[in-house]
Amino acid sequence: MALTGKVWRYGDNIDTDVIIPARxxxxxxxQELASHCMVDIDESFAQNVKAGDIMVGGRNFGCxxxxxxxxxxxxxxxxxxxxxxxxxxxxxxxxxNIGLPLLxxxxxxxxxxxxxxxxxxxxxxxxxxxTTGDIFHARPLPGFVEDIAKAGGLINYIKEKKINA
Amino acid sequence: MGMxxxxxxxxxxxxxxxxxxxxxxxxxxxxxxxxxxxxxxSFKEFEKIGGPVFDNTKIALxxxxxxxNKDIKSAGLSKAVRDFANKYNIINYFEVGRGGIEHVILPxxxxxxxxMLTIGADSHTCTYGALGGFSTGVGTTDLxxxxxxxxxxxxxxxxxxxxxxxxxxxxxxxxxxxxxLIGMIGVDxxxxxxxxxxxxxxxxxxxxxxxxxANMAIEAGGKNGIFPVDELTMEYIKDRVKKPYTIVExxxxxxxxxxxxxxxxxxxxxVAFPHLPGNTKKVAEIDDIKIDQVVIGSCTNGRIExxxxxxxxxxxxxxxxxxxxxxxxxxxxxxxxxxxxxxIDIFIDAGASVSTPTCGPCLGAHMGILASGERCVSTTNRNxxxxxxxxxxxxxxxxxxxxxxSAILGKIAQxxxxx
Numbered sequence: 001m002a003l004t005g006k007v008w009r010y011g012d013n014i015d016t017d018v019i020i021p022a023r024x025x026x027x028x029x030x031q032e033l034a035s036h037c038m039v040d041i042d043e044s045f046a047q048n049v050k051a052g053d054i055m056v057g058g059r060n061f062g063c064x065x066x067x068x069x070x071x072x073x074x075x076x077x078x079x080x081x082x083x084x085x086x087x088x089x090x091x092x093x094x095x096x097n098i099g100l101p102l103l104x105x106x107x108x109x110x111x112x113x114x115x116x117x118x119x120x121x122x123x124x125x126x127x128x129x130x131t132t133g134d135i136f137h138a139r140p141l142p143g144f145v146e147d148i149a150k151a152g153g154l155i156n157y158i159k160e161k162k163i164n165a
Numbered sequence: 166m167g168m169x170x171x172x173x174x175x176x177x178x179x180x181x182x183x184x185x186x187x188x189x190x191x192x193x194x195x196x197x198x199x200x201x202x203x204x205x206x207s208f209k210e211f212e213k214i215g216g217p218v219f220d221n222t223k224i225a226l227x228x229x230x231x232x233x234n235k236d237i238k239s240a241g242l243s244k245a246v247r248d249f250a251n252k253y254n255i256i257n258y259f260e261v262g263r264g265g266i267e268h269v270i271l272p273x274x275x276x277x278x279x280x281m282l283t284i285g286a287d288s289h290t291c292t293y294g295a296l297g298g299f300s301t302g303v304g305t306t307d308l309x310x311x312x313x314x315x316x317x318x319x320x321x322x323x324x325x326x327x328x329x330x331x332x333x334x335x336x337x338x339x340x341x342x343x344x345x346l347i348g349m350i351g352v353d354x355x356x357x358x359x360x361x362x363x364x365x366x367x368x369x370x371x372x373x374x375x376x377x378x379a380n381m382a383i384e385a386g387g388k389n390g391i392f393p394v395d396e397l398t399m400e401y402i403k404d405r406v407k408k409p410y411t412i413v414e415x416x417x418x419x420x421x422x423x424x425x426x427x428x429x430x431x432x433x434x435x436v437a438f439p440h441l442p443g444n445t446k447k448v449a450e451i452d453d454i455k456i457d458q459v460v461i462g463s464c465t466n467g468r469i470e471x472x473x474x475x476x477x478x479x480x481x482x483x484x485x486x487x488x489x490x491x492x493x494x495x496x497x498x499x500x501x502x503x504x505x506x507x508x509i510d511i512f513i514d515a516g517a518s519v520s521t522p523t524c525g526p527c528l529g530a531h532m533g534i535l536a537s538g539e540r541c542v543s544t545t546n547r548n549x550x551x552x553x554x555x556x557x558x559x560x561x562x563x564x565x566x567x568x569x570x571s572a573i574l575g576k577i578a579q580x581x582x583x584x
Contacts, residue, residue, distance in 0.1 A: 013352055013441060017549045022528040026231065026238035028206040040551040060353035060386060064547060065528070066288040067202065068304035089357050089388055090288055094304035142320065143189045154306045155213050158314070162214075 002121045003080045004130070005052040008045060009114035010038075012058035016070040016091065019062065025069055030076035037073040051078030054120060056112050058084065062091025068098065075100045081120050083127060083138070085109040096145060099153035103127060103138035111136070122149075167416030169324045170391045171359040174299040174413055178282045186323040186420070194223065195298075196277060197311045198285030200267055200524075201228035203304070205245040207286060210309030218253045219315030225257035225276055225285075226250050227267035230524045235531040265496025265522035268292040268380060268464035273498055278402060279394045280411030284308070284317050289464050289546065291382045294391035295375035296398060297413060301389045322359045322388045323422040325350075329366025331430035336580060338474065339374030340466060340544065340564030342427065343381045344435045348445025350425060356386035358422065361415065363393060366429045372401045373470035377564075380465045381546055384442040434579040436542070437562040440550045448567055448579045458541040459490040459572035460553075461565055462520075463527045466544035467495025469502050471565040476508035478569035478580050479515045485575030490517035491526060491533045517572065529553045535560075542571040 017040075024036045038045040055074060061084035062070060071094045074082060081101045085108075095102040101122040112118065116131040125138035141149055151157035168176065168183065176184035178192035199207060204226055218224060228246050231239035243261075250258035257276055264270045268289050271277045279297035283290060288302035303317065311317050327346065347354070360382050362375075370378070375392050382390030392398070394412045402410075436451070438444040461467075461475050472494060484490040492512045494500035500522060503509050512519050526533030527545035535541055535554030540561065543553065548560035561577060570578040 015547075015549045017528070017547070017552050021551055022202075022230075022530050025202050025530075026236065026242065028209075040556040060356060063352060063386065064288065064383075064549060066286055066290075066302040066304050068206065068286075068306060071304075086353065086356060088353070088386060090302050090304060090383075093307060097304060097306035142187075144318070145189065145320075154310055155210055158214055158310055 002119050003052065004117065004119045005054040007112055007114055007116045007118055008049065008053055008055050009112065010057045013060045013063055014057045015064035016062055016067050017064055019070040020067065020073045025067060028069060030072050033069050033073035034076035037077050046077065049077045049079070053079060054118050055079045055082045056084065056109060057082065058109060059086050061087050063088035066090045068094045071095045071098055071100045081122055083109065083120065096149050097154040101149065105136045105138050108136040167418030167420065169361055169415045169419040169421065170297070170413050171299055171324060171361065171389060172321055174280060174282055175319055175321050184321045186321050188321045189318060190321060191316055191318045192282055194284055194311055194315050194317060195281040196223055196225060196283040197308065198225045198267060198271065198283065198287065198290060199308050200230050200287055201232060201242045201246050202230045203286035203308060204249065205242050207305040207309040207312065208245060208249050210306055211312050214309065214313045216253065218312050221254045222256050223315065224255050224312065225271060226255055227259045227264055227270065228261060229266045230528065231530050232261050232523055233521065263497065265499065266464045266467055266524060269467055269495030269499065272296060272376065273496055275402065275405030275407060278406040278408065278410035279398065280413045284311055288383045289380050291387065291389045292376055292380040292464060294379035294382065294389050295372065296402065297392055297394040299389055299391065302383060322357055324359045324361050325355055326421040326424045327360055327362045328364040328424055328426045329362060329429055330364055330426065331366050331428045332369040333429040334432065336434065336566060337432045338564035338566060339370060339377035341432050341435050342374065342429065343378045344437050344442065344445045344562060345432055346425065346427060347381065347385045347443045350385055352384060352441050352443040353386040355382065358387055360385065360387045360390040362390065363415070367393060368395055369429060371470055372397055373468040376468060377465055381442065384546060434564065434567050436567060436577055437548055439548050439559040439561065442546065442548060442562055448577060451577060454540065454577045456488060456542050456571055456576060457539040458533060458535060459488060459568050460526050460533055460541060460543040460545060461568050462493025462495060463524065463545040464495065465546040466565055467493055467499065469499050471544065472499060472503040472508045473506065475565040475569040476511040478566055479573065480511050482515055482573045482583065484516040484572045487575050488572050490572040491520060492517050493520045493525065494522055496522050526553055542568050542577055544568050
């Protein structure tokens with residue numbers, strides 16, 4: 001499925017503490033978390049993000065705490081896909097598990113700027129920068145991890161497996 | 166072909182003879198852990214799959230982050246954990262006052278052991294690699310599925326061999342070893358990988374040093390950190406672990422994607438500057454940096470040796486007039502031992518505040534939040550922007566000896582500066 005949206009661009013080592021600070025973890029309501037998403041480094045995000053916008057980070061995106069509240073906050077903000085040079089591993093797992101597509105594109109991420117319009121196909125991993133004309137390809141998901149993503153997350157995947165077993 | 170420690174443990178738990186880097190495996194879990202922040206949302210997901218739990222003896226639930234409950238909402242989180250523990254008769258549920266910080270108490274109570282495979286919905290679950298097991302952090306959904314099925318999938322990680330030589334000098338702690346390593350390889354230097362510690366130098370590291378080091382594997386991006394089992398490990402688990410366990414050794418021809426060498430003799434006390442654990446600098450080489458707070462505790466440095474080291478530095482001194490020093494023993498047992506050994510007397514006489522076990526200030530939850538512009542030297546594990554409070558506050562990570570000396574002098578310092 002191709003998703004088209006405007007870029008919110010962040011740097012390297014965006015940690016889960018800035019994606020959703022611990023002081024907000026007393027709730028796990030997605031909309032409540034979304035209302036505080038990125039607040040410590042970008043107060044404008046939660047106020048101005050539009051459904052369909054795309055988040056783009058640098059290296060090691062989502063490092064730090066295992067809090068799944070972080071990808072949940074991003075997803076509930078209306079972001080349908082996150083693109084980064086690389087993802088921290090727990091965040092990567094969590095994204096796949098909750099059905100938030102994550103595309104890893106290495107140094108190509110340098111060719112994406114804040115405000116660019118992107119088109120991203122999460123099934124093929126092809127990303128077009130509609131502002132600059134550049135085209136990138138994300139690394140495919142390995143083996144059954146792709147099946148988890150296709151099922152929309154781990155719970156659906158497990159339930160499907162249970163039904164089919 | 167030879168296997169490293171992580172490959173062997175993952176293979177054994179996947180019912181395979183062999184496993185190698187890059188392979189996807191589904192493993193049976195020996196222990197599944199969660200806390201008051203991560204467990205409640207996972208219960209919601211768990212109910213979607215449907216109960217019962219896979220094994221009520223292989224689950225540990227530890228309310229430690231916002232506890233003792235800091236407000237009404239966090240009280241609700243703790244209550245959800247307590248209700249679940251009662252409903253499913255979870256044996257390893259640790260109520261406030263009867264446990265402490267998850268990664269301090271699981272080894273202490275013999276719940277984790279060599280060769281075991283543990284996942285926890287907390288990124289510092291990697292701590293148990295100190296005992297020669299595989300353990301790693303996961304999120305809420307992985308945890309929910311693990312509670313129901315007792316299984317999790319893994320991509321077998323590539324391994325970095327960390328070869329330790331020499332003997333750790335007396336004034337150096339496990340924290341100095343790990344902050345030095347993260348400074349060398351960077352905060353994503355071990356991304357998706359395992360850090361396997363080896364070499365003669367390992368034997369000069371105490372068990373508490375090893376817990377500190379394995380605990381921060383995640384701060385280098387690592388999936389896990391793992392130590393070989395030696396006499397010290399055996400001594401540690403002797404009266405603790407009551408169940409069968411397996412000692413796993415790396416094969417002589419095991420594969421590693423990289424080798425990093427550290428001569429422990431060369432190490433000096435270090436501190437990681439804001440806002441990354443890899444911004445490591447030698448304490449001796451930095452200018453005066455005035456501080457407002459010191460925290461000594463956490464799953465990284467809240468063990469009895471940390472209390473002893475801090476007390477030895479602080480004995481006969483007082484905390485600087487402009488500094489609040491907060492000491493947090495990591496468990497009830499650590500607390501009790503620290504009382505018996507006279508460490509708590511030393512802290513109180515020095516003008517430090519001593520708290521009941523909690524993660525509290527480490528993640529900016531409660532019990533020591535920083536105001537705008539304030540600086541803290543902390544024995545915790547992360548110094549991200551806003552981690553301990555206001556977005557314009559700063560956290561400097563250090564070992565207990567540096568934290569204690571800094572509390573006395575009111576600036577970042579090492580014990581040698583007290584003379």
